[in-house]
Amino acid sequence: MKTEISFILNGLEVDVTVDGHLRLIDVLRNMMSLTGTKEGCGKGECGACTVIVDGRAVNSCLYPANEIEGKSVTTIEGLQMPEHKLSKIQQAFVDHGGIQCGFCTPGMIMSAKALLDSNPNPSDKEIREALQGNLCRCTGYVQIVEAVKRAARQLKSKQ
Numbered sequence: 001m002k003t004e005i006s007f008i009l010n011g012l013e014v015d016v017t018v019d020g021h022l023r024l025i026d027v028l029r030n031m032m033s034l035t036g037t038k039e040g041c042g043k044g045e046c047g048a049c050t051v052i053v054d055g056r057a058v059n060s061c062l063y064p065a066n067e068i069e070g071k072s073v074t075t076i077e078g079l080q081m082p083e084h085k086l087s088k089i090q091q092a093f094v095d096h097g098g099i100q101c102g103f104c105t106p107g108m109i110m111s112a113k114a115l116l117d118s119n120p121n122p123s124d125k126e127i128r129e130a131l132q133g134n135l136c137r138c139t140g141y142v143q144i145v146e147a148v149k150r151a152a153r154q155l156k157s158k159q
Helices: 024-031 088-095 105-118 124-131 142-158
Strands: 002-009 012-019 050-053 056-059 072-074
Touching: 012 024, 024 050, 050 105, 056 105, 088 105, 088 142, 105 124, 105 142, 124 142
Parallel strands: 002 072
Antiparallel strands: 002 012, 050 056, 050 072
């Protein structure tokens, strides 16, 4: 059964018609052409598909598309600053080597953003807890934690 849904995507109101079996990741990648969100496992175990829905980091591979009606969704593409500059969080990941192959990076960054939006001064433990649903095979996580700490400091000094 097809359903028309309206929601806010990266700050813009959008309307799409979806089949009942579609997931949020299907809408983002296939209907909206936002391919920054990656599908790794399709089971909610790797975090590559993490996006922010109404301020919460969620696995878009598990999120039914018809449940985004009236909600706000932010993807990695929604973090881009004017003139195609990286956000503070994205730049911190680059500067600290928190990216290597890059496959997990969008999900890691979105989990970090959700954390920093709700807790602008997280401890190492809180960072690790916020990222525990995101798997990375390349970095060993130390660089990622350092990147989140740097982003927190930079965002704090900006205020």
